[in-house]
Structures are given as structure tokens and as C-alpha cells.
Amino acid sequence: MSADEHPTQPLPDPSATWILQTDASAPAPRRHRRWPWLVAVLAVAALAVGAWFAGEYIARGIVERTIREQVVQQLDLPADQQIDVDIPGQVLPQLISGRFDQLTISSADVPFGQLSGDVVVHASGVPVRGDAPVDSASAQVTLDQSQLQALLSTVDGFPASTVSLAEPHVEVAMDLQLFALTVPIGVGLTPSASAGQLVLTPDTLKAGDAEVSAEALVDQFGAVARTVVRDWDVCVAQYLPAGITLSGVRVAGQTVVADFDVDGAIVTDAALQQNGTCA
Template identity: 40%
Template structure:
């Protein structure tokens, strides 16, 4: 081939001869560069729905906690025939909405500084379990009742002890009165440790004074006969006839100037009216 017909080289690209791009041609990636991407909104929508549902659940829980105590208080006052203005604090454990939907409360606490049941007045703190919302027996209930010296004295009405006054001081109770010997009234003071035995009140003597002098139990038994024996022996006093039949005493201890009584409540008391009436002593 001669030099007169040689092939000339293709001119190099420069700013004076830019390369043109034909519209519609090129790979897919280049086409996506100029196209705006659509944002995915569904995660935000889902988040908003979850937040709204959570707020509704919280609101429902708050409403339930605000309304439930008043409803329970009204039912208790009606069932126990308490005064309309009876102070009674009601609280429930756990999340209420699932319990309300299930028709039963797991645990319900009832507290009051002063309530009168069958003539006995004291502060009560009771916890009920398995509380049905549509009627029925309780799963169970237990708690404590705190009574002062005057109320404790009333519980001792069924004893033969000469009782005029009762003084409570941890852990004992001291009953004071007088006995008549040969026509002479002699002051007697008996210190006992109170407790509960099979539902009865139990008094265990720990000290005795006669005429202001501390005496030996054996001497009292010999000099006062049957009365002396009663003063120095452990006594059991049935007080079932002073309490609702559905309440069983399980323990008693003196705390300062008060007696703290542990009680167990029969779950049928919610449906059996006879358990709200006074019990019977054998």
C-alpha cells in the first residue's frame, strides 16, 4: 500500500469536539441516575399505628384504675352493710385490662383505718385473690385487723378473769380487776401472752400480782382454790360469736398498745350471706 492512501488516525476527543450522547441509549444504571427514587413510607405508618395503639392501651389502663376502686368500694360497702361514707382504699396488682377482659382480678388490696364488723372496730388490711367480676366465690382472702385496748377488752368478755381494765404492751397484755376473799375485795393484776389456738383466743399467764405484790402461781392456787387455778392456768376463750362466721382467726400478737390479729377469710363469703353473720361457740 502506498503512502498516498494511508489511513489517518481518529482525532482525540477534546473540549472542542465533545462526545454526544444520544437520548434513550446507554445502560440501565445510567438511566436510573436521573430518575427520582420513591421513598418507602410503610415503616413510618406502622410505627405511628403502634404508637397510637400503645397510647390507647395506656389510656384504657388509667381509666380502669380510676374507675375500678369506686366500683369495688361500693360492692364491699353493700355486701358488709357498712356506712355509705366508709373510708376504704382499693388497689389492684398487675395490668388491669387483661384481667378485666378475663373476668377476674388476680389480687385486690382493701385497707381502712377504721371499720366496724359485728361490733368490733379496728383498722383492716386485707388481700383478696381470684376476685370474680361477674359474681362467684373468691379464690381466697387473708389479712390483719388492728384493735386498741378497749376493743381487746371487749373480746375478753367471755372469760372468768376479773377484768376491769386491759393494758397492752409488747408482747403481753395485763388485765386488772379485783377478787373477793372473805368479803374483802382484793386487787389482782394478771399479765398474759395472748395468742390464737384453733380459732380461739388463748391467754398464757406470765406474771401475777395480788394486792400490789408479785406472787408465785403455786401459792395462788393453794390459797384461792378454783379461782386461783383459773388465774394461773392457760385459758382459751371462744370469740367466734363476736365475729362474722366467714372470718377465722389464725394469729394474734401485741404490737405496742394494739393487738394485731391475723385473719383468714372464707372465699364463699362473697356468695353465702350466712358467713357474714356472727359465728357460734360450741
């Protein structure tokens, strides 16, 4: 067989553009990268949340500052009076709704004329603009021994300088005179509220170290004993707005705690904002 019948074929040129590439050398199909979009969405969400909390922080600061200023102005308190304001929950939604769900205002040593005490006010359904009644409100005033003495010193004939506190009583010391005989009497008074007044009622009587009954004291000292065996009425309305009424009193440890009902209309009714009077 001759070479002419079977000519030798040249080797393929590797550089030729028409040569097919193997599967191994073929480029991978392009994949769409989605994660940058996810990052962008999360970033925008984070900015939105941050803006909300920044707005919440600013709104809360403005609201609390405004409430403090109004309390100082309306109650004629010293400009540096420390007043704590607590508004549970988010402030912005409540501002939008026009009412605060809950509001607590507290301050220590709040002056009431010549008196003072620690005050806590709780309110619910408080109109943001102050143009409608509050749904409900109550207040609590706490007096220590010296503050109670200051209050009781306004009562004629009451031995306020001898007052001490021993739960559940307000204790005082009195002297009973029978001719040349002077008998020191210790009296344990139970505080209560009646018709908006503080009432102190004798509960225990001691002559020296011995307990005596009211009847025995009257039998021995007659009408003189009535200065001891009697209720003491203490008007507190003159120190408070007319829309605030004393509803309960108790001795707790070394303090006297007084509870008050607050008329929700006190926000809008000027008459209820004026100090009450004693009958």
C-alpha cells in the first residue's frame, strides 16, 4: 500500500479557535448573588428601628420635662423641686392616641403651705392635651414624725410636741390634773378618715406602766378626763386642692400614710384646683 493512498494528516493546531473545549474547561454558568439585597433590606430595617427609638427617646424626654414644668407651675413649687415622672410603655403610640394609659408622678418633701410630705400620684387615661377629665386617679402622702408633729401643732390643745409613732398608733403624752395630783397618761391614737378629715381616736390608755380603760379614767378624773378620752379632728382640706379627698390613713412603721381620692375633672375644673376649706 502506497503513501499516496493513505496520506498522512497533520496534527491539529492547539491555537486554532475552532477547537472545542472540554467540559472541564467550560466556564460555570453565572449565578445571581442575592445576599447583597438581603443586607440592604436589613440595613434599612435597622435604620428604621433606630429612628423609631431615637424618636421615642426624644419624645419621652420632652413629655417628662413638660409634665415636670406643669407640676411646678400649677402647684407653685420651688423651681428646683425634684419630680419623678414614670410613663410605662412606648410614649409615641400614646401621644398619637391622645391619652397616656398610665402615669405616675412622685416627689419628696412637697410643701403644702407650712407643711410638707412625700407625694405619689397615680393616674390612668390621662389626656395628652389636658383638655378632658382623667379616667381615674389617686394620691398618697407620707409624713414622718416631724412632719406629722407640724400638722398636729395646728390643732388647738393637742400635745403635738409629744407625738411619736408606733405602728399602728400615733402616741402622745398628756398630764391629768386632779387638785394637787398630776398623773401622766400615755394615749395610743388610731388614725382614720371621716368626711375628708383626719380623725385620731383613743385606743389605748396608760397611767404609768399600767393600762387603764376609758371608763376607769373618767370615773377617777371626771370631766377632766375628757381632754384625753376624746376624738381629735384634723382638717387637711385647707392644704390640698378641693378635688383631692382624704380616704384612708394608717401608721406604717415610723411614718403615717394617707390615701386620697382624686376627682378626674381636676384637670379641667379650676374650682377643684383651688385649696379646700374646713367646715
